[in-house]
Amino acid sequence: MNDPRLIPYATLLLRVSLGVMFLAHGFLMKVMTFGLAGTMGYFGSLGYPPVLGAVVALAETAAGIALILGLWTRLVSLLAVPILVGATMQHLGNGWVFSRPGGGWEFPLFWTVALLVQAGLGNGAWALSTSALTGRRQAVTA
Numbered sequence: 001m002n003d004p005r006l007i008p009y010a011t012l013l014l015r016v017s018l019g020v021m022f023l024a025h026g027f028l029m030k031v032m033t034f035g036l037a038g039t040m041g042y043f044g045s046l047g048y049p050p051v052l053g054a055v056v057a058l059a060e061t062a063a064g065i066a067l068i069l070g071l072w073t074r075l076v077s078l079l080a081v082p083i084l085v086g087a088t089m090q091h092l093g094n095g096w097v098f099s100r101p102g103g104g105w106e107f108p109l110f111w112t113v114a115l116l117v118q119a120g121l122g123n124g125a126w127a128l129s130t131s132a133l134t135g136r137r138q139a140v141t142a
Contacts, residue, residue: 027064070129071128
């Protein structure tokens with residue numbers, strides 16, 4: 001079963017799912033639960049500059065909003081890859097299975113791959129493309 005009419009909706013499902021995950025991790029967890037100060041303290045305890053915690057929290061929140069709305073989907077997906085590569089590297093020593101103490105590396109690695117797939121697919125259905133913001137028309141592809 002290969003129906004090209006479903007591709008934009010499958011792409012939409014991936015885009016919104018990734019966006020919701022970024023909001024859950026960036027806004028709900030890092031901003032609302034731990035707070036920016038707590039997130040910065042955690043990053044500092046790992047040996048990173050504490051301000052990087054705030055940058056990551058805000059970048060994940062912005063990426064989540066952009067992906068859900070379908071704004072700059074390819075660019076946002078590619079710009080978020082280094083964050084997930086960093087998360088994968090941070091969890092490498094914990095082994096497989098993200099439910100382990102400290103979290104495993106398979107979830108952030110899968111998330112990284114999903115972002116690359118999203119970058120390849122583009123906006124999908126029901127996206128506020130950048131053309132809507134700039135007034136330029138965008139070619140429609142099936």
